[in-house]
Amino acid sequence: xxxxxxxxxxxxxxxxxxxxxxxxxxxxxxxxIKRSMKPYLNHWAIPGDLVYPDEDLQVAATRILTELxxxxxLDLHQAQTFGDPNRHPQGRVITTAYFALIRIADFEIEASxxxxxxxxxxxxxxPDLAFDHNLILNSTYELLKKKLSYEPICFxxxxxxxxxxxxxxxFEYVNEAEMDKANFRKKIRPIPLIALGEKQQNVKxxxxxxxxxxxxKYSEIAEEDGYRFKI
Amino acid sequence: xxxxxxxxxxxxxxxxxxxxxxxxxxxxxxxxIKRSMKPYLNHWAIPGDLVYPDEDLQVAATRILTELxxxxxLDLHQAQTFGDPNRHPQGRVITTAYFALIRIADFEIEASxxxxxxxxxxxxxxPDLAFDHNLILNSTYELLKKKLSYEPICFxxxxxxxxxxxxxxxFEYVNEAEMDKANFRKKIRPIPLIALGEKQQNVKxxxxxxxxxxxxKYSEIAEEDGYRFKI
DNA sequence: GCAAAAGTGTTTGGATTACACCCATGC
DNA sequence: GCATGGGTGTAATCCAAACACTTTTGC
Numbered sequence: 033x034x035x036x037x038x039x040x041x042x043x044x045x046x047x048x049x050x051x052x053x054x055x056x057x058x059x060x061x062x063x064x065i066k067r068s069m070k071p072y073l074n075h076w077a078i079p080g081d082l083v084y085p086d087e088d089l090q091v092a093a094t095r096i097l098t099e100l101x102x103x104x105x106l107d108l109h110q111a112q113t114f115g116d117p118n119r120h121p122q123g124r125v126i127t128t129a130y131f132a133l134i135r136i137a138d139f140e141i142e143a144s145x146x147x148x149x150x151x152x153x154x155x156x157x158x159p160d161l162a163f164d165h166n167l168i169l170n171s172t173y174e175l176l177k178k179k180l181s182y183e184p185i186c187f188x189x190x191x192x193x194x195x196x197x198x199x200x201x202x203f204e205y206v207n208e209a210e211m212d213k214a215n216f217r218k219k220i221r222p223i224p225l226i227a228l229g230e231k232q233q234n235v236k237x238x239x240x241x242x243x244x245x246x247x248x249k250y251s252e253i254a255e256e257d258g259y260r261f262k263i
Numbered sequence: 264x265x266x267x268x269x270x271x272x273x274x275x276x277x278x279x280x281x282x283x284x285x286x287x288x289x290x291x292x293x294x295x296i297k298r299s300m301k302p303y304l305n306h307w308a309i310p311g312d313l314v315y316p317d318e319d320l321q322v323a324a325t326r327i328l329t330e331l332x333x334x335x336x337l338d339l340h341q342a343q344t345f346g347d348p349n350r351h352p353q354g355r356v357i358t359t360a361y362f363a364l365i366r367i368a369d370f371e372i373e374a375s376x377x378x379x380x381x382x383x384x385x386x387x388x389x390p391d392l393a394f395d396h397n398l399i400l401n402s403t404y405e406l407l408k409k410k411l412s413y414e415p416i417c418f419x420x421x422x423x424x425x426x427x428x429x430x431x432x433x434f435e436y437v438n439e440a441e442m443d444k445a446n447f448r449k450k451i452r453p454i455p456l457i458a459l460g461e462k463q464q465n466v467k468x469x470x471x472x473x474x475x476x477x478x479x480k481y482s483e484i485a486e487e488d489g490y491r492f493k494i
Numbered sequence: 495g496c497a498a499a500a501g502t503g504t505t506t507g508g509a510t511t512a513c514a515c516c517c518a519t520g521c
Numbered sequence: 522g523c524a525t526g527g528g529t530g531t532a533a534t535c536c537a538a539a540c541a542c543t544t545t546t547g548c
Contacts, residue, residue: 124316197527
């Protein structure tokens with residue numbers, strides 16, 4: 033039936049690449065590693081590696097990220113799969129991108145395995161990367177932008193306690209458009225936030241109130257009232 | 264560096280599964296094949312097969328679909344990738360789902376290769392399928408539902424010449440909710456449609472006007488005015 | 495004429511926009 | 522007091538939902 037014998041098809045390799053987004057200094061940042069291994073020795077790349085033969089993809093994504101950056105317990109979501117026959121110089125390696133959102137300040141990143149260095153880079157300042165990683169990164173950032181507007185995932189990027197202005201800045205950044213402060217606040221009124229009663233510290237103007245996302249209440253109203261997040 | 268030698272990682276196989284959606288008798292239908300080959304001999308499945316070692320994924324998807332169903336020139340879009348280590352009984356086969364939308368009446372489907380039979384099945388009447396194809400189908404249908412509401416792809420499912428009521432029925436079907444006729448028509452007013460001046464035939468009530476989608480004008484206003492399709 | 499579906503207009507209330515204004519803090 | 526951003530109210534406008542009504546066809 034096949035022109036090639038079935039068993040000869042078991043000649044591919046499969047990898048996962050992890051795009052980790054954070055929000056820092058008013059900019060979306062992405063986590064990069066410097067490779068201490070061929071191919072693309074000394075090139076910057078997004079963290080990624082081969083999947084073990086009997087390993088589930090989601091499990092592999094988590095393991096690979098931990099091995100290279102020391103990050104764990106992240107909620108990794110599948111993005112696109114890239115399979116250009118020439119994307120890897122050493123053979124046919126198909127890769128699936130996963131992405132996660134993190135609160136940069138809450139985690140210690142640490143280079144290990146073949147990652148010689150790890151750092152955060154603003155999404156608009158990413159250099160030329162190994163393999164087709166620029167392509168992977170761009171397409172995953174497009175996906176992030178879409179998801180941000182109809183799923184309550186901005187709170188995974190913002191600090192646990194955030195000001196409404198920080199939240200607004202995140203949306204202004206990804207949509208590349210300024211918004212009216214009063215109108216933004218009216219728009220997010222249906223989103224359940226907890227007013228913490230605390231205030232910003234060490235600012236040289238009136239300190240803003242701090243909020244956190246009420247995810248329990250969100251699930252409640254999403255189920256009962258069919259409320260859908262929308263910005 | 265690896266616990267397993269790099270070359271031993273080249274032991275996977277990779278496949279594509281194609282979810283083809285159509286709209287018939289007021290229902291979304293999906294194209295199924297009956298397998299005349301092991302594994303899952305005589306089981307129903309969605310059309311899919313292994314990718315050749317040097318073949319691009321998009322190219323493979325097109326080839327596989329043509330081989331099994333005689334469909335060609337479809338616009339296949341990538342959906343999710345499925346990689347459970349036990350999803351294929353004969354080894355580690357990772358698969359990527361692709362989907363396409365077609366106007367059922369415009370195509371002749373024809374079983375060939377290891378497809379013994381091909382048929383359209385309403386999405387809500389799909390039987391137990393081979394492999395994890397029920398999972399693949401369901402998750403791809405969820406994706407379709409999302410895309411239908413913010414991309415002008417409903418017109419790939421509707422006949423070239425359609426009535427506004429057919430269009431409304433498609434959205435009512437996927438959203439599982441009835442809509443007000445007058446309000447639906449107001450909602451789609453910004454979408455550029457060509458009034459053909461023709462009418463429905465052989466109906467025992469007032470015949471509806473026929474329309475077609477003006478994709479050129481759509482691209483124009485999408486670029487110039489930043490118009491985004493939304494239903 | 496009647497049934498059935500096509501096709502349109504009106505009213506109402508809620509959201510979105512633009513814009514103006516006041517408030518709290520550091521220096 | 523003044524600079525800086527925090528925080529809120531109002532009026533005009535647009536949009537969506539609910540509903541009623543007229544039109545055109547087959548029988």
